[in-house]
Amino acid sequence: MNRDNITLLNQGRASALATNKVLRNTYLLLGLTFMFSGMMAYISYAMRMPPLNILVMIVGVYGLMFLTQALKDSPWGLVSCFAFTGFLGFTLGPILNLYIANFSNGHQLIATALGGTGIIFFALSGYALTTQKDFSFLSGFLFIGIMVAFLG
Known part of the structure; x- marks a missing residue:
C-alpha cells in the first residue's frame, strides 16, 4: 500500500x-x-x-x-x-x-400520538444510522407527499 x-x-x-x-x-x-x-x-x-x-x-x-x-x-x-x-x-x-x-379518551389519544411519533422517529433514525444509506433520493417523493397531505 x-x-x-x-x-x-x-x-x-x-x-x-x-x-x-x-x-x-x-x-x-x-x-x-x-x-x-x-x-x-x-x-x-x-x-x-x-x-x-x-x-x-x-x-x-x-x-x-x-x-x-x-x-x-x-x-x-x-x-x-x-x-x-x-x-x-x-x-x-x-x-x-x-x-x-x-373526548372521553382524550388522555389516551394524546399519549398514543406522542408514543407513536416517538417510536416511529427513533425506529427510522436507527434504521438510517445503521444502514449508512444515503436517503437523499427520497426528497422529491417526500415533497410531493407533503403537498398531497396539505392540499388533499
Missing part, C-alpha cells in the same frame, strides 16, 4: 467521525428542544390557558423563527431556538385541553 492510499483511508475515518459527532449533537439538541416544548405544553395545559389570539401567535412564531435564523451563529441562537420551541409548546396547551375536555 502506498502512502496516498493510507492518507485517503485516514481522511475517510476522520470524515466519518466528524459526521457521527454532528449527528450526535443534532439529536441531542433535537431531544432537548422536544423536552422543553413538552414541558411548556404541560405548563400551559396545567394553567388551563385559553388559546392565544391568532395575530399574537403568528407574530410570535414568525418573530422567533426569524430571530433564531438571525442569531444562528452566536450563542444567543441556542437561546432563541429554545424560546421558539417553548412558544410552540405553550401554544399546544389549549389544544391538549380541548382534546381532554371533548
